Amino acid sequence: xxxxxxxxxxxxxxxxxxxxxxxxxxxxxxxxxxxxxxxxxxxxxxxxxxxxxxxxxxxxxxxxxxxxxxxxxxxxxxxxxxxxxxxxxxxxxxxxxxxxxxxxxxxxxxxxxxxxxxxxxxxxxxxxxxxxxxxxxxxxxxxxxxxxxxxxxxxxxxxxxxxxxxxxxxxxxxxxxxxxxxxxxxxxxxxxxxxxxxxxxxxxxxxxxxxxxxxxxxxxxxxxxxxxxxxxxxxxxxxxxxxxxxxxxxxxxxxxxxxxxxxxxxxxxxxxxxxxxxxxxxxxxxxxxxxxxxxxxxxxxxxxxxx
Amino acid sequence: xxxxxxxxxxxxxxxxxxxxxxxxxxxxxxxxxxxxxxxxxxxxxxxxxxxxxxxxxxxxxxxxxxxxxxxxxxxxxxxxxxxxxxxxxxxxxxxxxxxxxxxxxxxxxxxxxxxxxxxxxxxxxxxxxxxxxxxxxxxxxxxxxxxxxxxxxxxxxxxxxxxxxxxxxxxxxxxxxxxxxxxxxxxxxxxxxxxxxxxxxxxxxxxxxxxxxxxxxxxxxxxxxxxxxxxxxxxxxxxxxxxxxxxxxxxxxxxxxxxxxxxxxxxxxxxxxxxxxxxxxx
Numbered sequence: 311x312x313x314x315x316x317x318x319x320x321x322x323x324x325x326x327x328x329x330x331x332x333x334x335x336x337x338x339x340x341x342x343x344x345x346x347x348x349x350x351x352x353x354x355x356x357x358x359x360x361x362x363x364x365x366x367x368x369x370x371x372x373x374x375x376x377x378x379x380x381x382x383x384x385x386x387x388x389x390x391x392x393x394x395x396x397x398x399x400x401x402x403x404x405x406x407x408x409x410x411x412x413x414x415x416x417x418x419x420x421x422x423x424x425x426x427x428x429x430x431x432x433x434x435x436x437x438x439x440x441x442x443x444x445x446x447x448x449x450x451x452x453x454x455x456x457x458x459x460x461x462x463x464x465x466x467x468x469x470x471x472x473x474x475x476x477x478x479x480x481x482x483x484x485x486x487x488x489x490x491x492x493x494x495x496x497x498x499x500x501x502x503x504x505x506x507x508x509x510x511x512x513x514x515x516x517x518x519x520x521x522x523x524x525x526x527x528x529x530x531x532x533x534x535x536x537x538x539x540x541x542x543x544x545x546x547x548x549x550x551x552x553x554x555x556x557x558x559x560x561x562x563x564x565x566x567x568x569x570x571x572x573x574x575x576x577x578x579x580x581x582x583x584x585x586x587x588x589x590x591x592x593x594x595x596x597x598x599x600x601x602x603x604x605x606x607x608x609x610x611x612x613x614x615x616x617x
Numbered sequence: 618x619x620x621x622x623x624x625x626x627x628x629x630x631x632x633x634x635x636x637x638x639x640x641x642x643x644x645x646x647x648x649x650x651x652x653x654x655x656x657x658x659x660x661x662x663x664x665x666x667x668x669x670x671x672x673x674x675x676x677x678x679x680x681x682x683x684x685x686x687x688x689x690x691x692x693x694x695x696x697x698x699x700x701x702x703x704x705x706x707x708x709x710x711x712x713x714x715x716x717x718x719x720x721x722x723x724x725x726x727x728x729x730x731x732x733x734x735x736x737x738x739x740x741x742x743x744x745x746x747x748x749x750x751x752x753x754x755x756x757x758x759x760x761x762x763x764x765x766x767x768x769x770x771x772x773x774x775x776x777x778x779x780x781x782x783x784x785x786x787x788x789x790x791x792x793x794x795x796x797x798x799x800x801x802x803x804x805x806x807x808x809x810x811x812x813x814x815x816x817x818x819x820x821x822x823x824x825x826x827x828x829x830x831x832x833x834x835x836x837x838x839x840x841x842x843x844x845x846x847x848x849x850x851x852x853x854x855x856x857x858x859x860x861x862x863x864x865x866x867x868x869x870x871x872x873x874x875x876x877x878x879x880x881x882x883x884x885x886x887x888x889x890x891x892x893x894x895x896x897x898x899x
Contacts, residue, residue: 330761350761353792361750361784368754371740373685374761376754391744392781396751399741400732 334380382424412553429558441502450482467503510605631841693748746779775807790829837862
């Protein structure tokens with residue numbers, strides 16, 4: 311996702327003179343394509359995220375389309391007040407792009423994990439929250455965010471994840487979930503970098519004769535109302551899947567939606583991270599396995615729920 | 618480069634500015650009494666800075682508050698909103714009668730300046746340490762778009778406690794943002810204590826200089842000197858400029874000056890009369 315972001319940003323920089331890139335001293339050489347062409351619109355803001363976010367807001371309030379980028383906790387919780395007050399209160403069209411969502415940087419330890427950011431950011435008025443499922447969704451989300459006159463948060467995984475879509479998504483729309491595979495028994499609503507695990511789960515389920523619909527529910531705010539209505543009307547089991555805390559994340563947003571719309575539920579499962587820091591050393595695959603978030607573990611739990 | 622047509626930088630008329638500052642103080646005191654709102658002393662201590670800015674320095678037109686080429690003035694110490702509202706209304710950004718709605722239910726004049734609501738308010742402030750980063754972004758957008766406006770940010774001394782101020786200070790220096798001027802309202806008090814006994818600010822000019830700024834100390838109540846120093850921005854130093862303005866909290870009213878009770882206290886009707894008399898407005 312990361313390299314797709316840098317590549318798409320370079321293209322957008324060529325097309326739109328309002329696009330400005332702010333980096334929190336990461337991405338060595340990653341933005342060379344942008345920097346070479348537009349040195350006056352690239353700023354390494356150093357390890358000073360509060361200032362970076364304020365600068366981005368000031369630029370956006372004066373007609374530019376800044377993109378503020380660094381590792382997830384540092385571009386969200388570290389400067390949360392600047393996001394709330396400078397960006398969202400002013401309705402400043404800043405695009406915040408985070409890398410290393412969830413447990414993508416598991417090996418770096420809990421300082422670099424990010425399982426609370428959706429919760430924080432979706433509670434702030436005027437903020438759009440997008441969790442792309444693969445590199446093509448990153449490109450489409452970034453492009454769509456530049457057409458918005460409001461703040462957007464894009465929550466990316468890392469580099470080199472499996473690519474799910476086979477081509478650029480021409481009809482990508484913020485707030486409109488994408489059906490990856492049709493199914494009849496269970497509806498798996500995936501947000502963000504969990505998408506490849508969810509597709510793997512669907513394959514495993516198919517082997518047991520269970521037909522799963524897979525949805526890349528990339529926008530957590532605003533929710534795709536129509537998609538949720540359809541899912542809960544048609545399926546005897548609906549599950550939300552995210553690499554984020556069960557408190558305040560995508561599954562929580564859907565739970566709120568269910569309560570607020572008084573939608574009857576037959577069975578509803580939420581997959582996510584627990585209310586605990588993941589303190590063990592180890593890469594993302596290990597962390598997912600420990601937390602029950604791998605494809606085969608998801609399939610197992612779904613099978614059990616349907617039994 | 619879209620160069621803003623700047624007012625001729627003639628000598629400030631110190632006498633006229635002084636009178637204007639007294640009127641501004643009189644208005645702020647009336648508002649504080651009517652609303653029984655806090656932060657009167659903080660508003661009085663920066664009245665001369667606002668007067669110098671809006672009556673001599675800023676290239677702004679109240680009839681065109683969104684003019685892209687206008688100079689930006691950010692009241693980073695948003696708790697002095699009464700001073701900003703009185704200034705903007707007097708300049709004609711909105712009707713002077715609207716000042717009567719200060720802090721009233723349903724109005725636009727909240728205790729801190731609002732976002733996207735009131736003409737002339739460049740940024741919503743109130744949480745400290747936000748104005749300078751925003752100002753840096755505005756100054757850079759001017760550079761990117763080839764607009765030569767200037768950015769002034771008025772900070773309180775207590776605000777210098779915030780780390781984001783110093784993040785922005787280093788950033789502005791690295792970017793050589795010579796169109797930015799910070800004015801620190803150095804009245805030696807913060808909300809509940811002497812500022813230098815809370816977090817050590819001194820030597821404040823040296824700190825800003827060490828952070829790469831062209832930093833100067835100035836009498837924050839010499840409205841003529843303030844006007845001259847601010848009008849010189851950009852001053853040819855190639856650096857952002859910091860004016861450490863020595864002020865007195867509650868300035869202009871003997872029984873409020875340097876008495877930190879007036880950070881939160883509002884005056885009675887009798888005190889308003891007394892204060893107006895001292896300001897030569899009665």
